[in-house]
Amino acid sequence: MQHDQLAASGRTGTRPARRNIMCCALALAFFLLAARLDLAERLTQAFARQEHWQLDELVLSLLVLVLALAGLAVRRERHVALLLAQNRALTQRLLRAQEEERCALARELHDEVGQDCTAIRAAASYILRAGASDQANVQACAASIARSSEALHAMVRTMLRRLRPPVLDSLGLEAALQALCDSWAQQHGIACHFAPHAIPAGLDDSTATAIYRLVQEGLTNVARHAGADRATVELRADAHGLLHLAIEDNGQGLRQDAQQESGFGMLGMRERVAGLRGHIRWISALGNGLRIEVALAARCAA
Numbered sequence: 001m002q003h004d005q006l007a008a009s010g011r012t013g014t015r016p017a018r019r020n021i022m023c024c025a026l027a028l029a030f031f032l033l034a035a036r037l038d039l040a041e042r043l044t045q046a047f048a049r050q051e052h053w054q055l056d057e058l059v060l061s062l063l064v065l066v067l068a069l070a071g072l073a074v075r076r077e078r079h080v081a082l083l084l085a086q087n088r089a090l091t092q093r094l095l096r097a098q099e100e101e102r103c104a105l106a107r108e109l110h111d112e113v114g115q116d117c118t119a120i121r122a123a124a125s126y127i128l129r130a131g132a133s134d135q136a137n138v139q140a141c142a143a144s145i146a147r148s149s150e151a152l153h154a155m156v157r158t159m160l161r162r163l164r165p166p167v168l169d170s171l172g173l174e175a176a177l178q179a180l181c182d183s184w185a186q187q188h189g190i191a192c193h194f195a196p197h198a199i200p201a202g203l204d205d206s207t208a209t210a211i212y213r214l215v216q217e218g219l220t221n222v223a224r225h226a227g228a229d230r231a232t233v234e235l236r237a238d239a240h241g242l243l244h245l246a247i248e249d250n251g252q253g254l255r256q257d258a259q260q261e262s263g264f265g266m267l268g269m270r271e272r273v274a275g276l277r278g279h280i281r282w283i284s285a286l287g288n289g290l291r292i293e294v295a296l297a298a299r300c301a302a
Helices: 002-037 039-049 055-129 135-163 166-170 173-188 205-226 256-261 264-275
Strands: 191-197 230-237 242-249 279-284 290-297
Touching: 002 039, 055 135, 055 264, 166 173, 166 205, 173 191, 173 205, 173 230, 205 230, 205 242, 205 264, 205 290, 264 279, 264 290
Parallel strands: 191 230
Antiparallel strands: 230 242, 242 290, 279 290
Protein backbone atom coordinates (compact mmCIF):
# COMPACT_ATOMS: atom_id res chain seq x y z
CA MET A 1 0.00 0.00 0.00
CA GLN A 2 2.73 2.43 0.99
CA HIS A 3 4.75 1.52 -2.13
CA ASP A 4 1.68 2.20 -4.31
CA GLN A 5 1.16 5.57 -2.64
CA LEU A 6 4.80 6.54 -3.19
CA ALA A 7 4.60 5.44 -6.81
CA ALA A 8 1.41 7.47 -7.34
CA SER A 9 3.04 10.46 -5.68
CA GLY A 10 6.03 10.12 -8.00
CA ARG A 11 3.79 9.99 -11.06
CA THR A 12 1.91 13.05 -9.84
CA GLY A 13 5.17 14.95 -9.37
CA THR A 14 6.30 14.21 -12.95
CA ARG A 15 3.12 15.52 -14.58
CA PRO A 16 4.00 19.25 -14.39
CA ALA A 17 7.45 18.53 -15.85
CA ARG A 18 5.87 16.60 -18.74
CA ARG A 19 3.45 19.45 -19.40
CA ASN A 20 6.30 21.98 -19.46
CA ILE A 21 8.27 19.80 -21.89
CA MET A 22 5.23 19.44 -24.14
CA CYS A 23 4.63 23.21 -24.12
CA CYS A 24 8.26 23.92 -25.01
CA ALA A 25 8.15 21.31 -27.79
CA LEU A 26 4.94 22.83 -29.16
CA ALA A 27 6.48 26.33 -29.10
CA LEU A 28 9.60 25.08 -30.87
CA ALA A 29 7.54 23.30 -33.53
CA PHE A 30 5.48 26.44 -34.11
CA PHE A 31 8.67 28.53 -34.38
CA LEU A 32 10.13 26.19 -36.99
CA LEU A 33 6.88 26.21 -38.97
CA ALA A 34 6.59 30.01 -38.77
CA ALA A 35 10.21 30.41 -39.88
CA ARG A 36 9.60 28.03 -42.78
CA LEU A 37 6.51 29.89 -43.95
CA ASP A 38 7.66 33.45 -43.07
CA LEU A 39 4.46 33.68 -41.10
CA ALA A 40 5.16 37.00 -39.37
CA GLU A 41 5.98 38.75 -42.66
CA ARG A 42 2.85 37.41 -44.33
CA LEU A 43 0.68 38.49 -41.43
CA THR A 44 2.24 41.93 -41.45
CA GLN A 45 1.45 42.33 -45.15
CA ALA A 46 -2.08 41.07 -44.64
CA PHE A 47 -2.68 43.47 -41.75
CA ALA A 48 -1.23 46.36 -43.77
CA ARG A 49 -3.84 45.81 -46.48
CA GLN A 50 -6.52 46.08 -43.79
CA GLU A 51 -5.20 49.22 -42.13
CA HIS A 52 -8.65 50.80 -42.07
CA TRP A 53 -9.69 48.06 -39.63
CA GLN A 54 -6.56 48.63 -37.47
CA LEU A 55 -5.83 44.91 -37.54
CA ASP A 56 -2.13 45.60 -37.08
CA GLU A 57 -2.90 46.49 -33.46
CA LEU A 58 -4.45 43.09 -32.87
CA VAL A 59 -1.10 41.38 -32.24
CA LEU A 60 -0.19 43.65 -29.33
CA SER A 61 -3.71 43.38 -27.94
CA LEU A 62 -3.51 39.60 -27.99
CA LEU A 63 -0.08 39.78 -26.38
CA VAL A 64 -1.49 41.87 -23.52
CA LEU A 65 -4.38 39.39 -23.17
CA VAL A 66 -1.98 36.44 -23.00
CA LEU A 67 0.17 38.15 -20.38
CA ALA A 68 -2.91 39.01 -18.32
CA LEU A 69 -4.17 35.43 -18.49
CA ALA A 70 -0.72 34.13 -17.57
CA GLY A 71 -0.61 36.43 -14.54
CA LEU A 72 -4.09 35.30 -13.51
CA ALA A 73 -3.05 31.66 -13.88
CA VAL A 74 -0.01 32.23 -11.67
CA ARG A 75 -2.14 33.92 -9.02
CA ARG A 76 -4.69 31.11 -9.11
CA GLU A 77 -1.93 28.51 -8.85
CA ARG A 78 -0.50 30.23 -5.78
CA HIS A 79 -3.97 30.49 -4.22
CA VAL A 80 -4.64 26.80 -4.85
CA ALA A 81 -1.24 25.89 -3.41
CA LEU A 82 -2.02 27.95 -0.30
CA LEU A 83 -5.40 26.25 0.12
CA LEU A 84 -3.83 22.82 -0.28
CA ALA A 85 -1.19 23.66 2.32
CA GLN A 86 -3.87 24.89 4.72
CA ASN A 87 -5.94 21.74 4.16
CA ARG A 88 -2.92 19.53 4.79
CA ALA A 89 -2.11 21.44 7.97
CA LEU A 90 -5.73 21.20 9.11
CA THR A 91 -5.82 17.47 8.38
CA GLN A 92 -2.68 16.89 10.42
CA ARG A 93 -4.07 19.03 13.23
CA LEU A 94 -7.33 17.07 13.24
CA LEU A 95 -5.48 13.76 13.27
CA ARG A 96 -3.35 14.89 16.20
CA ALA A 97 -6.42 16.14 18.07
CA GLN A 98 -8.14 12.82 17.41
CA GLU A 99 -5.20 10.85 18.77
CA GLU A 100 -4.91 13.14 21.80
CA GLU A 101 -8.60 12.66 22.56
CA ARG A 102 -8.26 8.90 22.22
CA CYS A 103 -5.26 8.90 24.57
CA ALA A 104 -7.18 11.01 27.09
CA LEU A 105 -10.17 8.65 26.96
CA ALA A 106 -7.88 5.64 27.29
CA ARG A 107 -6.20 7.14 30.37
CA GLU A 108 -9.55 7.91 31.98
CA LEU A 109 -10.85 4.42 31.22
CA HIS A 110 -7.72 2.87 32.70
CA ASP A 111 -7.48 5.09 35.78
CA GLU A 112 -11.05 5.87 36.75
CA VAL A 113 -13.13 3.06 35.29
CA GLY A 114 -10.52 0.41 36.05
CA GLN A 115 -10.20 1.58 39.64
CA ASP A 116 -13.98 1.58 40.22
CA CYS A 117 -14.37 -1.86 38.60
CA THR A 118 -11.65 -3.23 40.87
CA ALA A 119 -13.40 -1.77 43.92
CA ILE A 120 -16.74 -3.27 42.86
CA ARG A 121 -15.17 -6.67 42.23
CA ALA A 122 -13.42 -6.66 45.62
CA ALA A 123 -16.58 -5.64 47.49
CA ALA A 124 -18.70 -8.20 45.65
CA SER A 125 -16.15 -10.94 46.44
CA TYR A 126 -16.25 -10.04 50.14
CA ILE A 127 -20.06 -10.14 50.15
CA LEU A 128 -19.99 -13.61 48.56
CA ARG A 129 -17.62 -14.91 51.27
CA ALA A 130 -19.22 -13.07 54.23
CA GLY A 131 -21.23 -15.00 56.74
CA ALA A 132 -24.73 -14.26 57.99
CA SER A 133 -23.37 -12.60 61.16
CA ASP A 134 -21.16 -10.09 59.29
CA GLN A 135 -23.97 -7.72 58.25
CA ALA A 136 -22.11 -4.53 59.10
CA ASN A 137 -19.24 -5.23 56.68
CA VAL A 138 -21.68 -6.47 54.06
CA GLN A 139 -23.59 -3.19 54.22
CA ALA A 140 -20.31 -1.24 54.00
CA CYS A 141 -19.34 -3.22 50.90
CA ALA A 142 -22.77 -2.64 49.37
CA ALA A 143 -22.40 1.11 49.99
CA SER A 144 -18.94 0.99 48.36
CA ILE A 145 -20.44 -0.74 45.30
CA ALA A 146 -23.14 1.94 45.10
CA ARG A 147 -20.56 4.75 45.24
CA SER A 148 -18.37 3.11 42.60
CA SER A 149 -21.39 2.57 40.35
CA GLU A 150 -22.37 6.23 40.63
CA ALA A 151 -18.80 7.25 39.78
CA LEU A 152 -18.84 4.98 36.75
CA HIS A 153 -22.16 6.42 35.62
CA ALA A 154 -20.86 9.96 35.97
CA MET A 155 -17.74 9.04 34.02
CA VAL A 156 -19.78 7.52 31.19
CA ARG A 157 -22.03 10.59 31.01
CA THR A 158 -18.97 12.86 30.85
CA MET A 159 -17.47 10.83 28.03
CA LEU A 160 -20.74 10.82 26.12
CA ARG A 161 -21.02 14.61 26.41
CA ARG A 162 -17.48 14.96 25.08
CA LEU A 163 -18.22 12.69 22.13
CA ARG A 164 -21.66 14.14 21.35
CA PRO A 165 -24.01 16.42 23.30
CA PRO A 166 -27.01 14.24 24.30
CA VAL A 167 -29.34 17.23 24.42
CA LEU A 168 -28.87 17.60 20.65
CA ASP A 169 -30.67 14.29 20.14
CA SER A 170 -33.21 14.51 22.95
CA LEU A 171 -34.34 18.16 22.81
CA GLY A 172 -33.18 19.45 19.43
CA LEU A 173 -30.82 22.12 18.17
CA GLU A 174 -32.43 25.17 19.80
CA ALA A 175 -32.42 23.69 23.31
CA ALA A 176 -28.87 22.35 22.80
CA LEU A 177 -27.58 25.79 21.79
CA GLN A 178 -29.35 27.43 24.72
CA ALA A 179 -27.79 24.92 27.12
CA LEU A 180 -24.38 25.46 25.50
CA CYS A 181 -24.59 29.25 25.86
CA ASP A 182 -25.76 29.02 29.46
CA SER A 183 -23.03 26.57 30.52
CA TRP A 184 -20.36 28.57 28.65
CA ALA A 185 -21.45 31.81 30.33
CA GLN A 186 -21.40 30.16 33.74
CA GLN A 187 -17.98 28.59 33.14
CA HIS A 188 -16.21 31.71 31.82
CA GLY A 189 -18.13 34.49 33.58
CA ILE A 190 -19.04 36.15 30.25
CA ALA A 191 -22.63 37.11 29.50
CA CYS A 192 -23.98 35.17 26.53
CA HIS A 193 -27.36 35.79 24.90
CA PHE A 194 -28.87 33.26 22.50
CA ALA A 195 -31.48 34.58 20.05
CA PRO A 196 -33.26 31.92 17.94
CA HIS A 197 -35.68 33.00 15.19
CA ALA A 198 -37.89 30.57 13.30
CA ILE A 199 -35.50 27.61 13.39
CA PRO A 200 -37.08 24.86 11.26
CA ALA A 201 -37.93 21.63 13.03
CA GLY A 202 -36.35 18.37 11.95
CA LEU A 203 -32.99 19.62 10.70
CA ASP A 204 -30.82 16.76 9.50
CA ASP A 205 -28.08 15.53 11.79
CA SER A 206 -25.12 16.89 9.80
CA THR A 207 -26.56 20.42 9.69
CA ALA A 208 -27.53 20.48 13.37
CA THR A 209 -24.18 19.04 14.48
CA ALA A 210 -22.25 21.50 12.29
CA ILE A 211 -24.11 24.49 13.72
CA TYR A 212 -23.57 23.26 17.27
CA ARG A 213 -19.83 22.76 16.70
CA LEU A 214 -19.54 26.16 14.99
CA VAL A 215 -21.09 27.88 18.00
CA GLN A 216 -18.92 25.81 20.33
CA GLU A 217 -15.73 26.78 18.46
CA GLY A 218 -16.79 30.41 18.14
CA LEU A 219 -17.49 30.77 21.86
CA THR A 220 -14.22 28.99 22.68
CA ASN A 221 -12.35 31.57 20.61
CA VAL A 222 -14.20 34.40 22.39
CA ALA A 223 -13.15 33.02 25.77
CA ARG A 224 -9.53 32.49 24.71
CA HIS A 225 -8.72 35.52 22.59
CA ALA A 226 -11.39 38.22 22.56
CA GLY A 227 -11.14 39.69 26.04
CA ALA A 228 -14.89 40.36 25.87
CA ASP A 229 -17.49 40.59 28.61
CA ARG A 230 -20.49 39.95 26.36
CA ALA A 231 -21.29 37.59 23.49
CA THR A 232 -24.37 37.04 21.35
CA VAL A 233 -25.38 33.99 19.32
CA GLU A 234 -28.16 34.42 16.77
CA LEU A 235 -29.68 31.72 14.58
CA ARG A 236 -32.49 32.38 12.14
CA ALA A 237 -33.98 30.97 8.96
CA ASP A 238 -35.07 33.12 6.03
CA ALA A 239 -37.81 32.61 3.45
CA HIS A 240 -35.36 31.09 0.95
CA GLY A 241 -34.49 28.09 3.09
CA LEU A 242 -31.17 29.41 4.38
CA LEU A 243 -29.92 29.31 7.95
CA HIS A 244 -28.05 32.38 9.16
CA LEU A 245 -25.78 32.01 12.18
CA ALA A 246 -24.06 34.99 13.78
CA ILE A 247 -21.61 34.91 16.71
CA GLU A 248 -20.67 38.36 17.98
CA ASP A 249 -18.63 39.73 20.89
CA ASN A 250 -17.53 43.14 22.16
CA GLY A 251 -13.87 42.23 22.56
CA GLN A 252 -10.69 43.45 20.95
CA GLY A 253 -11.48 42.23 17.46
CA LEU A 254 -9.28 40.36 15.05
CA ARG A 255 -5.96 41.71 13.82
CA GLN A 256 -5.28 41.76 10.09
CA ASP A 257 -2.30 39.43 10.45
CA ALA A 258 -4.45 37.01 12.45
CA GLN A 259 -7.02 36.99 9.64
CA GLN A 260 -4.32 36.22 7.11
CA GLU A 261 -2.66 33.53 9.23
CA SER A 262 -6.00 31.78 9.83
CA GLY A 263 -5.50 29.65 12.92
CA PHE A 264 -6.66 26.08 13.11
CA GLY A 265 -9.92 27.11 14.77
CA MET A 266 -10.80 29.40 11.86
CA LEU A 267 -9.68 26.79 9.34
CA GLY A 268 -11.82 24.16 11.04
CA MET A 269 -14.87 26.43 10.95
CA ARG A 270 -14.26 27.29 7.30
CA GLU A 271 -13.90 23.64 6.31
CA ARG A 272 -16.98 22.61 8.28
CA VAL A 273 -19.07 25.28 6.52
CA ALA A 274 -17.59 24.47 3.11
CA GLY A 275 -18.50 20.81 3.63
CA LEU A 276 -22.16 21.89 3.76
CA ARG A 277 -21.77 24.23 0.74
CA GLY A 278 -22.20 27.28 2.94
CA HIS A 279 -20.39 30.59 3.35
CA ILE A 280 -18.60 32.09 6.35
CA ARG A 281 -16.99 35.46 6.92
CA TRP A 282 -15.35 37.33 9.76
CA ILE A 283 -16.26 40.99 10.24
CA SER A 284 -13.83 42.67 12.60
CA ALA A 285 -13.20 46.19 13.78
CA LEU A 286 -10.02 46.36 15.85
CA GLY A 287 -11.04 47.21 19.40
CA ASN A 288 -14.77 46.97 18.59
CA GLY A 289 -15.35 43.23 18.62
CA LEU A 290 -15.72 40.45 16.08
CA ARG A 291 -18.76 39.12 14.25
CA ILE A 292 -18.81 35.73 12.55
CA GLU A 293 -21.55 35.23 9.95
CA VAL A 294 -22.46 31.84 8.50
CA ALA A 295 -25.05 31.05 5.83
CA LEU A 296 -25.94 27.52 4.80
CA ALA A 297 -28.90 25.57 3.48
CA ALA A 298 -31.48 24.39 6.03
CA ARG A 299 -31.64 20.72 5.11
CA CYS A 300 -34.26 18.69 6.95
CA ALA A 301 -34.17 14.99 7.75
CA ALA A 302 -36.14 12.73 5.45
